[in-house]
Amino acid sequence: MKTPIQLRLNGEEVAAFADDGANLLDVLRESFGDLTVKGGCWQGTCGTCTVLVGGNPRLSCVTLAESCSGNSVETVAGLRRGADLHPLQSAFMEHFAAQCGYCTPGMLMAAKALLDRNPNPTREDVVDAICGNICRCTGYEPIIAAILDAARKGARRSA
Amino acid sequence: MLEMRKDIFADERDDDLREVGRPTQRQDILGHVTGTSAYYDDHRFANLLHLKVLRSPHAHARIRSIDDAAASRAPGVKRIIRGADVPVNLNTLLSLIQFGKDDEPSLATDTVRYKGEPILAVVATSERAAREALELVRISYDSLPAVFDVEEALKPGAVPVNPAYPKNTFDYHGKYDHQKLRFGDVEAAFAKADMVLEERYQMSPIEHAPTETNGSIAVPDTNGRFTVYTSTQALFFSLDTSAKINAMPSNQLHFVGGTVGGGFGGKVDTLTEPLAILAARLTGAPVRYRLSRHEEMQFGSPRGAERIYIKDGLMRDGRIVARKVRAYFDSGAYTRLSSYAVVKCVAHIPGPYTIPNVHADVYCVFTNRTPATAMRGFGVTALDFALECQMDKGAVAIGMDPLEFRMLNAYRDGDMKAHRRVAKNCALIECAQVAAEKAQWPLREEFRRMSSRKGGGEARPEVVADRSRAPAPAGTPRSPASTPQRVAYDRPQVDAKPPPSPPRDVPSPAGAPPSGSTHGVRRFSSIFGTRRR
Numbered sequence A: 001m002k003t004p005i006q007l008r009l010n011g012e013e014v015a016a017f018a019d020d021g022a023n024l025l026d027v028l029r030e031s032f033g034d035l036t037v038k039g040g041c042w043q044g045t046c047g048t049c050t051v052l053v054g055g056n057p058r059l060s061c062v063t064l065a066e067s068c069s070g071n072s073v074e075t076v077a078g079l080r081r082g083a084d085l086h087p088l089q090s091a092f093m094e095h096f097a098a099q100c101g102y103c104t105p106g107m108l109m110a111a112k113a114l115l116d117r118n119p120n121p122t123r124e125d126v127v128d129a130i131c132g133n134i135c136r137c138t139g140y141e142p143i144i145a146a147i148l149d150a151a152r153k154g155a156r157r158s159a
Numbered sequence B: 001m002l003e004m005r006k007d008i009f010a011d012e013r014d015d016d017l018r019e020v021g022r023p024t025q026r027q028d029i030l031g032h033v034t035g036t037s038a039y040y041d042d043h044r045f046a047n048l049l050h051l052k053v054l055r056s057p058h059a060h061a062r063i064r065s066i067d068d069a070a071a072s073r074a075p076g077v078k079r080i081i082r083g084a085d086v087p088v089n090l091n092t093l094l095s096l097i098q099f100g101k102d103d104e105p106s107l108a109t110d111t112v113r114y115k116g117e118p119i120l121a122v123v124a125t126s127e128r129a130a131r132e133a134l135e136l137v138r139i140s141y142d143s144l145p146a147v148f149d150v151e152e153a154l155k156p157g158a159v160p161v162n163p164a165y166p167k168n169t170f171d172y173h174g175k176y177d178h179q180k181l182r183f184g185d186v187e188a189a190f191a192k193a194d195m196v197l198e199e200r201y202q203m204s205p206i207e208h209a210p211t212e213t214n215g216s217i218a219v220p221d222t223n224g225r226f227t228v229y230t231s232t233q234a235l236f237f238s239l240d241t242s243a244k245i246n247a248m249p250s251n252q253l254h255f256v257g258g259t260v261g262g263g264f265g266g267k268v269d270t271l272t273e274p275l276a277i278l279a280a281r282l283t284g285a286p287v288r289y290r291l292s293r294h295e296e297m298q299f300g301s302p303r304g305a306e307r308i309y310i311k312d313g314l315m316r317d318g319r320i321v322a323r324k325v326r327a328y329f330d331s332g333a334y335t336r337l338s339s340y341a342v343v344k345c346v347a348h349i350p351g352p353y354t355i356p357n358v359h360a361d362v363y364c365v366f367t368n369r370t371p372a373t374a375m376r377g378f379g380v381t382a383l384d385f386a387l388e389c390q391m392d393k394g395a396v397a398i399g400m401d402p403l404e405f406r407m408l409n410a411y412r413d414g415d416m417k418a419h420r421r422v423a424k425n426c427a428l429i430e431c432a433q434v435a436a437e438k439a440q441w442p443l444r445e446e447f448r449r450m451s452s453r454k455g456g457g458e459a460r461p462e463v464v465a466d467r468s469r470a471p472a473p474a475g476t477p478r479s480p481a482s483t484p485q486r487v488a489y490d491r492p493q494v495d496a497k498p499p500p501s502p503p504r505d506v507p508s509p510a511g512a513p514p515s516g517s518t519h520g521v522r523r524f525s526s527i528f529g530t531r532r533r
């Protein structure tokens, strides 16, 4: 059996039929072709697959796709505005916050969820926001520095 | 900030290392932050099939029978692959460089030798269909006694793990059951030493746990070739291994890799490509074989466990006069790269210290555990852990500052190493001095003046351990030594001044071996046991 799924994916209305019980990770990758979303454990333990559903960070591998129908979903594919990078993306580059890059999409979305609701986070807030995201390469410090820097720069721009 | 100490490395490099101390942006960083870097699993193919393997629940068992009739009729199943279907069902990773015997099947046929060993593969239209079909396979086993401890595995009468190596040890050059290092006479030195310190160290296996699990997709091409998208860290190595197992010429394989979601040594074993290619051959369709997180953590080969015994002979003045090492590397059930790790380990003994009597025996041992492989400095890392713990214990036993104890025993230029190579471009002492300064760790004057240059820069300093003194807290001034003893043992006191650095590019006299620069010098390859350029 197939189930209709309708989402606002990075601002675009999209629809597809997915297998019953399909998770959001598979539907984003296989039905909507958004390969920026990565899977690392497919069991809700690594944070790699983090996307925003209705603005909240969600582990897409353990989110029933059907349950998101009618909701907005944000992924890294929607972070960039044309040629311009999101401040988080530039900060990740400047701070060398990605090595293999596999955890990066999930990290960026977890960080975006934080900055969207708290533009001036403390270091503790940042650590808390990414505590469910595993990175095996960078050692976290560059990631934390990048997120804090993006927050500072974002704040300056809106001031 | 890093700096290049030209005074130490004057004759080593002639460039000025513009990159040292400065970050360099990765060329793939833009892809990473935009999520557009293509990992192996970011390639899409119509009618992709999925491969899953059935793994042994036993550490050691004989397979009595396999019943896959129900599984082969399960919905979505396209093909079941058994050991008999694998063209060359026995391989060892380093066979490509003629090192070791073929000992590991792609799919076990009669015996399983570790928990998690693959026995049979199901190729189906979805991962879920493949998993559900695996549930329908019935295998009956006769369980066999298993051995999990390296020293137990070497005892007479121990269960033989791997028929290629009936003594449970890897064969070096077809005749040696371990690697040896002999230099001087440790037993005589122990007899004369003021103190003997013997300790045991054990390191557990460590899983690399890359965020992207091992996997590959094999795609049949129209010209009889196969394109393979893979997470491998060793592209050509995996290509040749896959060609061998599939008994096909390597020019029928086109491997595409490059962007790897973390490896750390855990993606050099060619775990998935051979079966993915075989499945693509048998079905004519693209096939993906991707490890689940559980498989990656439980059955992906880890850094091997090592057990290391170190016995040191120490003098009251802080000199180490003898070091005896006995170590066992747990290779698991088959040889992946532990055999080579042992070679690296022996090459690293006794650490960066000049010790006149060294004796080492290091074994690569087979047990019924997950085969172990490469991981970040494997062979050396665990040994260093053991050696440096031993150095701290030695310093405490002697009553000497642990940093000074290391500096006292550190290699100097011109020292003869246990491997009968002359030490050169040594800088451990200088590194220790800089580290001590930055950490505000007080060093006595003679240690601040010490040098790695030949003979210690100037005459070798006179130092003595002060047994009454525990390692002093930072900031405590040191009292000068009372009864100085020379530490330059076994080594003539020549050259009161540091030798002038030889000018570069001066041609050596005809017939003399080249010196100074290492360019063009034949190097020793311990794997081949031969010299190569």
Ligand code: FES
Residues within 6 Å of the ligand: A038, A039, A040, A041, A042, A043, A044, A045, A046, A047, A048, A049, A050, A059, A060, A061, A062
């Ligand atoms: S892939 Fe979803 S949490 Fe790991």
Ligand code: FES
Residues within 6 Å of the ligand: A097, A098, A099, A100, A101, A102, A103, A104, A134, A135, A136, A137, A138, B211, B261, B262
């Ligand atoms: S950069 Fe490799 S896991 Fe984070």
